[in-house]
Amino acid sequence: GESVGLHLPTLSVQEGDNSIINCAYSNSASDYFIWYKQESGKGPQFIIDIRSNMDKRQGQRVTVLLNKTVKHLSLQIAATQPGDSAVYFCAAASGGSYIPTFGRGTSLIVHP
Amino acid sequence: NAGVTQTPKFQVLKTGQSMTLQCAQDMNHNSMYWYRQDPGMGLRLIYYSASEGTTDKGEVPNGYNVSRLNKREFSLRLESAAPSQTSVYFCASSDREGAYNEQFFGPGTRLTVL
Numbered sequence: 001g002e003s004v005g006l007h008l009p010t011l012s013v014q015e016g017d018n019s020i021i022n023c024a025y026s027n028s029a030s031d032y033f034i035w036y037k038q039e040s041g042k043g044p045q046f047i048i049d050i051r052s053n054m055d056k057r058q059g060q061r062v063t064v065l066l067n068k069t070v071k072h073l074s075l076q077i078a079a080t081q082p083g084d085s086a087v088y089f090c091a092a093a094s095g096g097s098y099i100p101t102f103g104r105g106t107s108l109i110v111h112p
Numbered sequence: 113n114a115g116v117t118q119t120p121k122f123q124v125l126k127t128g129q130s131m132t133l134q135c136a137q138d139m140n141h142n143s144m145y146w147y148r149q150d151p152g153m154g155l156r157l158i159y160y161s162a163s164e165g166t167t168d169k170g171e172v173p174n175g176y177n178v179s180r181l182n183k184r185e186f187s188l189r190l191e192s193a194a195p196s197q198t199s200v201y202f203c204a205s206s207d208r209e210g211a212y213n214e215q216f217f218g219p220g221t222r223l224t225v226l
């Protein structure tokens with residue numbers, strides 16, 4: 001089965017810096033990847049997704065990079081703000097199952 | 113639109129008690145899911161319903177049952193609660209069956225089993 005992991009459980013940054021959150025996955029058949037943000041006491045919220053036929057996708061202040069060769073993806077947040085403080089989860093899915101497998105999450109702490 | 117709603121928000125049970133967690137969505141989504149989240153862990157799938165009238169086991173189904181009451185509602189039942197079921201439970205829904213699409217999550221139910 002799929003396993004999805006994040007490299008660091010906690011990431012601390014200063015307000016205004018760029019943040020990079022990393023994620024690795026194990027199943028080479030994974031072809032859909034999602035990032036979710038979970039604020040304290042709330043359910044996860046979709047941020048951005050990417051399919052395996054792409055290497056990069058940009059949203060508003062966020063960019064996801066996918067490296068299929070090493071089975072790695074990252075979430076980049078530009079000009080990090082205190083409101084970005086949350087736990088970030090990556091998830092991966094493959095055509096055999098459209099339901100994603102979630103990683104453990106990285107807690108992003110933004111210092112003013 | 114309220115999105116995905118869950119009741120109750122908090123619940124304390126004694127070992128052996130039963131309860132049903134309720135979930136409803138107003139987005140006309142086909143698929144619905146139940147996850148549990150334990151400290152320091154990601155979300156683990158308990159059961160899902162790809163479409164109205166179908167339910168399937170996820171990664172951790174033991175000790176749980178589900179009912180897809182109609183397109184809007186998907187309930188999770190604990191027949192005999194155990195301390196190992198202390199967790200935060202999230203319900204989610206997604207639009208299309210059998211396709212990649214984002215999931216919308218409810219606010220969660222925080223369950224403690226003593």
